[in-house]
Each structure stands twice: as structure tokens, then as C-alpha cells.
Amino acid sequence: MSIRQTTIGTDRVGMAVAAMILTDLALSIADAIIKITISDMPLSQFIFLRSCVTVPLLIFMMKWRLPRVSLSPARPGWATVRSSLLLSSLLIYYASLSRLDFSIAAAVYYTIPLFITLFSALWVREPVGLQGWLGVALGFVGVLLMLKPQAGDISTHTLMPLAAAILYALAMVLTRTRTRAENPFVLALTFNLIAIIVAGGASLAAIIAGSDGGQSLMIGEWVPMGWSQWGLMVLLSITMLIGSVGTAVAYQWAPSAIISTCDFSYLAFAVLWGVLLFSERLDGASMLGIGLIALAGIIVIRH
DSSP states (O other), rough: OOOOOOOGOOOHHHHHHHHHHHHHHHHHHHHHHHHTTTTTTOOOHHHHHHHHHHHHHHHHHHHHHTTTTSSSSHHHHHHHHHHHHHHHHHHHHHHHHTOOOOOHHHHHHTTHHHHHHHHIIIOOOOOOHHHHHHHHHHHHHHHHHHHHOTTTTTOOOHHHHHHHHHHHHHHHHHHHHTTTTOOOHHHHHHHHHHHHHHHHHHHHHHHHHGGGGOOOSSSSSSSOHHHHHHHHHHHHHHHHHHHHHHHHHHHHHHHHHHHHHHTHHHHHHHHHHHHHHHHHOOOOOHEEEEEEEEHHHHHHOOO
């Protein structure tokens, strides 16, 4: 088996769409679980343990399905920078979940395609055109409707998913321009190894500092874990693998414009879990904002 772009003659659009929607379902469930349990342990410990479980699974899958693919990236420097941007994005987004409604955080985070369009126009000099700029404008109107900023009333927590989206978009532009030839599973492995180093270092520093170092959402003293916590960690690691593999498979089996559009199903799931699990109630402006963000993303992706 090799990871390569599928030719038009071998597209399996129906299966690819189903794979993308199931992937978004798994990721949305994982993020909802993280929102519920995020106060139980520092993010540094959570990221460290989840990646420790994920790395052996990734290596096993690669040795089983891709035995000829090297585990190390061809351009380790750029792969490291990309992974660092993704890790920063993930940490900021997870931290925002403890302060914001799940549906609002998810909707603002899904401005990623808009920022990819902006950064591609600025740095890659890709043409955007009237349709692309229209999509960007609609998306940011949607963000304003979601966040409802007032003079002097924009908190740091409100801007966190937006910052996470910017970092993720930068990582995706870097993926296209500097690590495009890398195997996606190798990039996933690199990301998790960087996460182990960074989060493990932060956890070790917190352990050494002890109670004098204080306790925060990002870094704090190591929290003892029971069987239920370990089971949850394995479950979340599996969802991370589903996200990596499911997305790669979906983009192999169908044109990227179709799959990227289907990726917005995550927003629908986020709204559903927000209502069912967290008793969130979105007003008309927020629902319109979510719709505009999804529409804007679809416009710029198809463009």
C-alpha cells in the first residue's frame, strides 16, 4: 500500500464522503469528552499521555501497512516546525473549550479555510479572485455574529479559537509548500513525538516544581490516574488515529473540494453535542454565524 493521489478513474466518492463524516463524528465526540474532562488534569499531562499511547499504534500501523516507508521525515526541520504549530493550535483550542460553549469554539475554529486562503494569497501568491475574497468576507461576518464583540468586551478566551485557527492555517500552508512530499503518517508520527517532548518536558518541570509551581489548565502537578482514566486515554488516542487515517483515506478516494466541504459536518456535530451534552442554546445570530462560516469555507475551498 502506498499513500498517493488517487486518479479520477479510481475515485470512490460515496465511500470517501462517508469516511470523512464518520471521521468528523469521532473527532467531535473526542473533543466533547475533552471539554467534559479538561479540568481533571493539566493539558500537558493529557497531551503527553495521549501521544505516548498513539505513537506505538502509529508505528504498528506503518510497519504493518507501509513497511517500505521510512519513519523519519525527509525534511525533519520543516516537519518539526509544522508539528510545533499544530501542537500550539491544539493546546489553545483545548484550553478555549473550558471557557466557551462547544459550538461557538468549534465554529470560530473552523475559520481555518479562510486563513489558509489569506496566507496562501500573501505568501504563496496563489490567486484568490472575487469569489475567494467574498468567502473570506462572509466568514468573518459569521465570526462577528458568533462572538458579538462589544467595545472593550473582547476577552482573551473569546479570541483563543481564532488564534488556534490561525496557527493551524499556517501549519497547513507549510504542509503545502514545505512538506508536501512527506507521507501523512510520517507527519502524524512526527507531530506526536514533538508532543511527547514538549508536553513531557512541561510535565517534568511541573513535577520538579511541585506545589510551588502552582496549578493551571496548561501545566500543573501530575494527576494520578485510575483504570477509567487510562481507558479514556486509549479511547482518545484511537480517535486521533481515526482522524489521521480517515482524513487521509477520504482525500485519496475523492476530490479535495468535495471532502473539504464534507469536513464541515464537524460543525453540525459540535452544535448537536453542545445542545445534548452541555445544554447550550444558540440564538438566531449565532446560528446565522455558523451558517455563514460554513458557507464561506465551502466557497473558498471550491474556489
